[in-house]
Amino acid sequence: MALERLYVKSTKQVFGIRGSLLFVKAIGGIKYGEVVEVSLDGTSILGQVIDVSRDVAVIQVFGSAAGITPGHTTVKFYGETIKIPTSMDMLGRIFDGLARPIDGGPRIIPEDYLDIHGSALNPALRVPPSEPIETGISVIDGLLTLVRGQKLPIFSGSGLPHNRIAMQIVRQASVRGSGEKFVVVFGAIGVTFEEAAYFLNELRSMGALDRTVAFIAPASASTVEKLALPRTALTTAEFIAWNYDMHVLTILTDMTNYAESLKEISAAREEVPGRRGYPGYMYTDLATIYERAGRVVTKRGSMTIMPILTMPDDDITHPIPDLTGYITEGQIVLSRDMWRKGIYPPVDVFLSLSRLMKEGIGRGKTREDHREVFSQLISAYAEAQYLRELSAIVGLESLTPRDKKYLEFADLFERKFINQGEHERRNFEQTLDIGWEILSIVPEEELKQISPQTLKKFHPKYRLELEGRM
Amino acid sequence: MSGRTGRIYRISGPLVVAEGLAGVMMYEVVRVGGEGLIGEVIAIRGDRVFIQVYEETSGLTVGEKVVPTGRPLSAELGPGLVSSIYDGLQRPEKEIGARTGSIFIKRGVSVPPLNREIRWGFERSREVKTGDKVLPGDVVGFVKETPLVLHKIMVPPEVSGYVKWVADDGDYTLEDSVAIVSLGDREYEVKMYQSWPIRKPRPYAEKLSPVEPLITGIRVIDYVFPIAKGGKAAIPGGFGTGKTVALQEITKWSHADIAIYVGCGERGNEMSDALTSFMKLLDPRRGRPMMERSVFIANTSNMPVAARETSVFLGVTIGEYFRDMGYDVVMVADSTSRWAEAMREISGRMEEMPGEEGFPAYLSSRLAEFYERAGRVRVLGRPERSGSLTIFGAVSPPGGDFSEPVVRSTVRYVQCFYALDYGLATRRHFPAINWLISYSLYTDFVKAYWNKLSKWSEYREAVLKILQREAELSDIVRLVGPEALPEEDKLVLEVSRMVREDFLQQSALNPVDAYSPPEKDVMIMEAVMEFYRAARRALMKGVTVAKIRELKSRAMIAQMKYYTLEQLREGVFEKVLDSIRSEFKGLLGE
């Protein structure tokens, strides 16, 4: 925060406190949304004006209101909305939810101060996302390709390895093309002490730290810091993407903690709750975060967002995943069954979808056969899944040899294609080649999604022939 | 009318309360604060006036001025609408981008909706002469706005009198008069554009009953649950079930003269995707870019929530205006739920009594005001003509649960209900329109049209019956497997699968099949029915379904949708029918 400035005005007229809300007798000139500083003996906390009339200003403080005493506590008004310093020097550093360094390093010399709320991109200036990001994870790159400018969440469940997947993506993600620069912004919201320690350790030991900016607000941080973190992270990401023409991937975890904070504050404000106690404006609130993803005509960089959330009770219809799904462009859903089978990353490919994938793959982007391999893998896996269910009814012995090939395919698909080492990076070509390898188990005439030309060029059988001839 | 300047008393998000605005009207537009942010009066309680502000309010202070404008929120209607991209207040977004030089939407920017510099080629109507009496809606001239749109310049509603003067053919800007109408000692200058309050339906001579289907190019809609020109439809569905794709396909392929796409509280990337494809794709009937007959309103989810309502009403108003020219207009709104949520938010801040799930009590009547503006009408003015406005609204119920207030209220005002199904979408059956709970109340009205093309009434009924039977059988199949069923039921399952996969499923991503003209629907259905008839006969003679399943003609029917109408006509259709007949003959050893 830009703390060094002349306070415009101040008052001691606090007359009520409720949760993290202060009710202050209004003085002239208070701006809606402006930042305030509340001094307690020795220290101070920040807050924001969330409602103001001629008589009363309601202030949301970014911390505990304990120690605030009506009549004694001073409230100083900054005259501005929340801004953070931004700079390219933030690369390689770790900050809290309000962009204050927590890695023991020096303060940032800002190139600019930016409002963390940002502004809406002009829809008429957007360009449809159409280039991939390579995460190095087969199930994502092959079947759920992440496209620059997209917002694609991971729907996880408690105890599933989403944090490890997040770190794997931070380590491995990249874009192709000479001169294209890539940066990862990582934000952790409301994470436990253990998780925070894991992230810090990983980030520090990672070679990729110099192209990464990290923000961490642990569970113990104030509610408002947790609410600010995604915005702080995205403001930094935007600064890098739009001013420095870079492709920025922002990973935010765990957005469920963010939503819980939102609910908490809404309750404190005594707002009429929407579904299951979450505020009615949660859709809009999340949209103002996720809609910051995109590409625009006049800029070379891009903003891609991958939020991670844990579905309460693994329930995809719970308001948090539900509203997220209504905003994002697809979803990657993790499955407890797959995890129990020992598959990492345990992705349920039927419930998952990258809506923008079709524009981001193919010749010159990933590989010419990608679309066909993708359709064939999905449809073969679906057929196999059907046969698995059927065999549960009629018994394995009544399946035909063809059917059994499919069951074998499904097994390998899960164990070789989806399953992957946490430190194993596969590029697009490797991913597609593995796809071909397991497709070759299925009788060739069953590969209806693949054209004869593609088949001749990529099917292992013909490739071997080709290589044999050479 | 516009009285004194008021002062801000309270600011709470998009809601501003002002005092000292005696004489202000409900729904009057006011300019709020030093930047003159646009707001609209939504309630008056004693001296306090409640204003919903259509732009970001942070930074406003108590005591700043509020200036009434004396006018309700209105749309500008005239040449220049087509191919535009507006925000919810009809500000042209491209021009705003050019003017501000920013990639972001800035508040307080004002740019007129219609360009004042362009000179449009005006051609006067040969039917209107000096001295003639003219009434509202009379066409005084024409502007070729785009190669696809002949814009009719009409005497505005509420204006009538004697023609004192009409401009000669030539190029004029919007501010030039093209006619003068006088009544008594009052004169009215007719310009090429007019202004109309967006919350007020435009008048027409008479509402007409639906007679003709609006062909959308989507088989499951056109053939199974048809919509009429002037109809109203809701497309509810959970996330990812295909609402946006359906609405985009409808705006692209519908047999309408004008298409209006309203993105209300949805994604920016979708808007740019739609814009890009409308620029590239050609209207199948006229071979010109679809953009040349389309209007876009883009108020994405991160833009001020209050403007979601205005985007919807702006869209309808523009739709009515083109309807008044005698055109068939289709308008889609994605998603009406976001608008309802905006109502809920503002209502909450006004501390109104919340209704179900926090939505205001007037949710239902507001939805009615919107859908009721659809219709086929005899419009005002001469030459006599009729036009239609068809509305499709997406609904995004939480958790995909149709028992929530927005779906439940919407159902009361629409005649077509296209229920999108999460299960179908997960199985990649698109469009994921659930055939068991969707309906159309227009089937009787469009019967004549379809029965002229084929045995539609009979086939449609058969299809619904087959699908219904399949649903009944599916429970049994789940328990004992499909092979345990009697042969007749196995055949029903086989044919229902053909209906689903070969007819109902239609990928928006497939360049050939994305648009399916009625003649193509009829041919595919004829082939499926021919197969069904032949198969039933064969069954009676002891042939098994397993044998029938192996027929090549079965696979040929599946391929039909990937042929163009021309290819089907020029041989493919005949070949499919022939092979069905000869293969079954072979099976029976005839």
Ligand SMILES: Nc1ncnc2c1ncn2[C@@H]1O[C@H](COP(=O)(O)OP(=O)(O)OP(=O)(O)O)[C@@H](O)[C@H]1O
């Ligand atoms: N007719 C179709 N043909 C092919 N694919 C489709 C079709 N309809 C939907 N899909 C697939 O489903 C995805 C989601 O569709 P869509 O964006 O229309 O969903 P939606 O109902 O609008 O979701 P949301 O409520 O989240 O906006 C698409 O990206 C596409 O992959």
Ligand SMILES: [Mg+2]
């Ligand atoms: Mg949608």
